[in-house]
Amino acid sequence: MKKDVAVRRTEILEATCRVVVERGFGGTRVADVAEQLDVSTGLIHYHFDSKDQLLAEAFSYAAQEDLARLRADIDAATTPVGKLDAAFAMFEPEDGHPSWGLWIDAWGEAMRVKELATISRTLDVEWKDALEQVIRDGVATGEFMCADPRAAAWRLAALMDGLAVQVTVHDGVLTRRELTDWVRAAAIAELQLPLDAFSMATQRR
Amino acid sequence: MKKDVAVRRTEILEATCRVVVERGFGGTRVADVAEQLDVSTGLIHYHFDSKDQLLAEAFSYAAQEDLARLRADIDAATTPVGKLDAAFAMFEPEDGHPSWGLWIDAWGEAMRVKELATISRTLDVEWKDALEQVIRDGVATGEFMCADPRAAAWRLAALMDGLAVQVTVHDGVLTRRELTDWVRAAAIAELQLPLDAFSMATQRR
């Protein structure tokens, strides 16, 4: 079945993401992507010059989707605490939220592939910037107290990354409950929130 | 030149680590390892059944070395704050301390290779346990105040992991100075230390 180039390209990118999540960047073969869509391998090469380019574009696509979703979720929340919690909800995989597996893989790959490093760095920085903005807004309304929003944003994001690695890679060492609780506790400490700030937000959901 | 099996095996494991740091798990070829030692590829297969086994053993070897060095550094420090700072010194690469690159790569690989997941999980847990013990000791002497040492250890470790990813993968987004400062600040908050706890420890070095 013939399709418009733009349509086919995104279709291939999405399929590639699925394969990469499952097999990793290194283990992904062009034939796997083709099989997912039930097309020939030739078609993949028709749309993408090389496998490396395909992987890079696929990661960029996925990362941008994640970021867009994060921003939408943050925007949808009305209170500063709600926005924070929306950012923390990135941990819950069933939301179709970021596939941490993809990111963790990408970190490894980015150490060698300049192209991936650029994408990963850019998106990661934007991610932190979004979080920083939430904090600044909270400070502006007087709900948060924070001397250095940039530092706080990076620390919270790094904590999330580190904890996400544990739950994603080391199955069973941490519960999702601990993970959420700990990030919230860190936010309460960083931003000097009332201790029940999140328990109320949770009930609201 | 003929060598004793045990000697040759560790030689190969060390060479493998060097190659993996440089090329990643996926990009490491048996021929690269052989070249490092100026031996034939056949020799590598003489000592190790398969490439996968070689990589797993090499990672295990490196991880155990890292952990042993961490423990030694912690033991060498005399005060609780000194021990904490020894643990944080893992960030400084010139010490021959853990190659974060190797760990980050291993996380990615561990999501697919059961063998690597076990090694990574075990060593990571031991790492956190060591940190937790430092905290408990500090609490015992009254120098630290901490309601939940386990949680504090995991949070600090996760923060380190997350920040280490940024400096290792995303060259230039963070300075090493910020990184150290932030981890220390987190420790001060977690353990209710005096604000100058680490500045004094640093001067002592």
Added chain:
DNA sequence: TGCGATACTGATTCATCAGTCAGTTGACTG
């Protein structure tokens, strides 16, 4: 000093996969 055992070689085999290309199909266009 010779002999078995063990470390080691390197040429070869075999499988895998990215990328190519000549040819086919199907959709729009005039």
Added chain:
DNA sequence: CAGTCAACTGACTGATGAATCAGTATCGCA
């Protein structure tokens, strides 16, 4: 309803790299 162009196929090629194996070198020991 041709004709053309873009999307697509699938068999092929060439490179790469893990693993094998028959043979060689070197050691320790009798």
